[in-house]
Structure formats: structure tokens, C-alpha cells
Amino acid sequence: MLLCGNCGEVRREERGVFKCSCDELSWPKVGRVKGTETEETDLAKHGFHFVEKDAFGDIYYLGPQSHIIHLLENNQWESSKAPDHFYYMQEYLAWIDSKLRVS
Numbered sequence: 001m002l003l004c005g006n007c008g009e010v011r012r013e014e015r016g017v018f019k020c021s022c023d024e025l026s027w028p029k030v031g032r033v034k035g036t037e038t039e040e041t042d043l044a045k046h047g048f049h050f051v052e053k054d055a056f057g058d059i060y061y062l063g064p065q066s067h068i069i070h071l072l073e074n075n076q077w078e079s080s081k082a083p084d085h086f087y088y089m090q091e092y093l094a095w096i097d098s099k100l101r102v103s
Contacts, residue, residue, distance in 0.1 A: 031073040032059050039071065046093045064100055 004011055004020035011018035034050060035043060043049075048063035061069040069079045069089065077089045086092040 032070045033073050034059065035061070035071045042090075042093075043069065064096060067096055089090060 004022060007020055009020040009022075011020050013019075040050065043061050043063070046060040046063060047065075048069060051058075051060050051062050053059060059070075061071070061073075062084075063069065067079060067081050069077055069092075071077050071096050077090060082092045083095070086095065
């Protein structure tokens, strides 16, 4: 389930893109994929495990404190809990690790 970070509405697929009530916003439909062996190993080191398919048919990596990472077929990644300034997944994983050490 993809939520809009602006209005919180579940994004719906419409003509090859995902949309919500925020008419000016849309997201291209990019398939989600299982990671490479290297990505899987790295994610596991940070406490993430692969979820094959949830109740909505989604695939993702579930980590500490319910952090979810989607790996995309265009070699990108996304997470609704990741601050916008993280471009590289490694930065996000290090940030999660630092939060867990403080908690």
C-alpha cells in the first residue's frame, strides 16, 4: 500500500501512474523487486527480512521498529519513514542503526 506523504491517502493506479487527491502529484509505476544476494545480506545485517507477499500482494523488507524498504526495478529504493535527504539506502540504514542505539 502506497500512501501519499502529503495527504496520507492511499495512492491509486491510474493510466500507468499512482495518484491521490493531490491532483498536482503523481508517481510513476515502478515495479518492486527482491534484492540481489548482496542487498539481501546487507539488509539482514541491519535487521531487515524479506516479506514475500503481504495481504495486499506487496513485497518489501521489514526491519526494526516497523521500517519498510521497497527495492524498485529501476535500482532505486523507497521507504515512507526515510527522511527526504537520504539518497543512498546505506545512509538510511546507518540512520536507523543510530536511532536504535539511542532508544
